[in-house]
Amino acid sequence: MGSSVEKQLENIVIDDAVLVRQCQEGDSAAMQRLIVKYQDRIYNVILKICSNKDDAAELTQETFVKFIEKINTFKMQSAFYTWLFRIAVNLSLNFCRRRFKIKIHSIDAPAGPEGENARQQLRSFFADEKEPDPAVAAQNREVGQIIVAALGRLDDKQRTAVVLRDIEGMAYAEIAESLDVEIGTVKSRISRGRESLREILKTVLKA
Amino acid sequence: MSDESKQNIDELLSGYVDGELSQRKYTELKRLMEHEPELAEKHNLLKKQKQLLNAMPVEAAPEGLFDAVIASQERKFILSEYGAASSEAEGVKHLLFRRALTAAVIFVLFGGLIGLIVHIVSPVQQGGPQEYVKGTDDPVVDLLGPPMKFIDDPVVAGTKTPFRAMLDLKTEHAIAMNGFIKKAIFTHDLNGFVDPREINGTTSTIRITCGIDSVVDLLADLQSEWDKCKVANLSVYDYVLKRYIVIENIKSEQLMKVFNEDKFYARMQMARDYADFNYLNRYGSGRLVKNDGPSEDPVKPKLTHSVLDKKERLEGGEKISLVITVTGL
Numbered sequence: 185m186g187s188s189v190e191k192q193l194e195n196i197v198i199d200d201a202v203l204v205r206q207c208q209e210g211d212s213a214a215m216q217r218l219i220v221k222y223q224d225r226i227y228n229v230i231l232k233i234c235s236n237k238d239d240a241a242e243l244t245q246e247t248f249v250k251f252i253e254k255i256n257t258f259k260m261q262s263a264f265y266t267w268l269f270r271i272a273v274n275l276s277l278n279f280c281r282r283r284f285k286i287k288i289h290s291i292d293a294p295a296g297p298e299g300e301n302a303r304q305q306l307r308s309f310f311a312d313e314k315e316p317d318p319a320v321a322a323q324n325r326e327v328g329q330i331i332v333a334a335l336g337r338l339d340d341k342q343r344t345a346v347v348l349r350d351i352e353g354m355a356y357a358e359i360a361e362s363l364d365v366e367i368g369t370v371k372s373r374i375s376r377g378r379e380s381l382r383e384i385l386k387t388v389l390k391a
Numbered sequence: 392m393s394d395e396s397k398q399n400i401d402e403l404l405s406g407y408v409d410g411e412l413s414q415r416k417y418t419e420l421k422r423l424m425e426h427e428p429e430l431a432e433k434h435n436l437l438k439k440q441k442q443l444l445n446a447m448p449v450e451a452a453p454e455g456l457f458d459a460v461i462a463s464q465e466r467k468f469i470l471s472e473y474g475a476a477s478s479e480a481e482g483v484k485h486l487l488f489r490r491a492l493t494a495a496v497i498f499v500l501f502g503g504l505i506g507l508i509v510h511i512v513s514p515v516q517q518g519g520p521q522e523y524v525k526g527t528d529d530p531v532v533d534l535l536g537p538p539m540k541f542i543d544d545p546v547v548a549g550t551k552t553p554f555r556a557m558l559d560l561k562t563e564h565a566i567a568m569n570g571f572i573k574k575a576i577f578t579h580d581l582n583g584f585v586d587p588r589e590i591n592g593t594t595s596t597i598r599i600t601c602g603i604d605s606v607v608d609l610l611a612d613l614q615s616e617w618d619k620c621k622v623a624n625l626s627v628y629d630y631v632l633k634r635y636i637v638i639e640n641i642k643s644e645q646l647m648k649v650f651n652e653d654k655f656y657a658r659m660q661m662a663r664d665y666a667d668f669n670y671l672n673r674y675g676s677g678r679l680v681k682n683d684g685p686s687e688d689p690v691k692p693k694l695t696h697s698v699l700d701k702k703e704r705l706e707g708g709e710k711i712s713l714v715i716t717v718t719g720l
Binding site: 212218219220223224225226227230231239241244245246248249252253284298309310316318319321322323328331347349350351353356372373374376377378381382383 | 398402403404405406409410411436437440441442444445446447448449450452453456457458459461463464467525559646
């Protein structure tokens, strides 16, 4: 789809519920609007969970195929947004389980001088007692690779919870709905995931 | 600090970072961090970690995602349609096959059960060989129902023939067999003792009433043609039972053994024994073995007969009434 169409669609703000209803009536334009609206967010969440661009692209496509197949079963009892993320997360976690069995390698932390520079930048970021701009550090491609690699070492469920909270910015209740678990479980997973990530990053930055 | 309390503090810190704590917990934790620099440091790291993750650039989804989704969906739809159709057809076939199989099994079991019941309750089946009943007033016979086969009484009026037998032959070479019998009758000068031949469709019937030696000669000739018969049953009239005892699938050797017996009662007993033996060999459960039956040694006509003069052989001795039926298959 051309970028001009995307821009046109972006300019038209229509409530998700309306679009969903249109989708359920077989309106392909409404489907296109919803896909365009959420494709980047879904793709990014999946990418952070599965740590591989090709896999993320495929899983994103699969998520939206499922969305089209299942849209008639969506009863509007939850936000469309959490329902869609539930599909994406389930597909990603299933994929992670399969990948664990066949041992596909995920993105590794960068090595060499560039990697060392990124590590140094991260050390400075965490050590700075002032309020450093996280965007500056995060824009560095190698820093991003280190973080994604560290996320990849987390337990699947903890990683998913951290990604949905810290990257996607979902509220606890939304995460609980997307993962179909209790809020207490979400809190626990986020807390443990963050702690594990902190430990992993500490180890990586010491190296 | 125990693992549980550490975990609780981690969860509180995480909630603090996310702004998900209640006001009371938020205030308590804030006061705690003011007095514990390690906790404050940890909070600082968690906050920065979260900011870092949150600030990660958003990557654009692959180009043409929507088109790819639609294409994939269409492909899936076509495949599922085909799959559903083929699996439905397979399912119908499978269901029909299973139903037919079940019906066949039920039919066989039911048939077997009926057969077993009939076998158990029917004295005719239970008691030994199949018996033909001819014109009897015996109430037992009436109870058993109609006879399985009706054959006219071969007794020639006014002729005293204590031993009455019917030889029923079924063959694919009926013409040749009839020709052979006719020739044998001519050879043994039995034409005057044979009633006119009756032909009914593919069945040809010859009635002979003569001395036993001539019958033995005739039957001895028949031995050479025995292999051409698919079925050979000999029925012998039992005056005690008032029924015909049937020796099913009688062998030529057995036939000769019966007719070579000199005494009427010995002949009858031999006929009964072969009837039982052949019946049990065919339908029995192996209670009788071949050795238990009457001797099967090849039998030839007794040579003593040949020394009798012709008239005596034809008319003399015990009279026999024999009906030979040849049925073409």
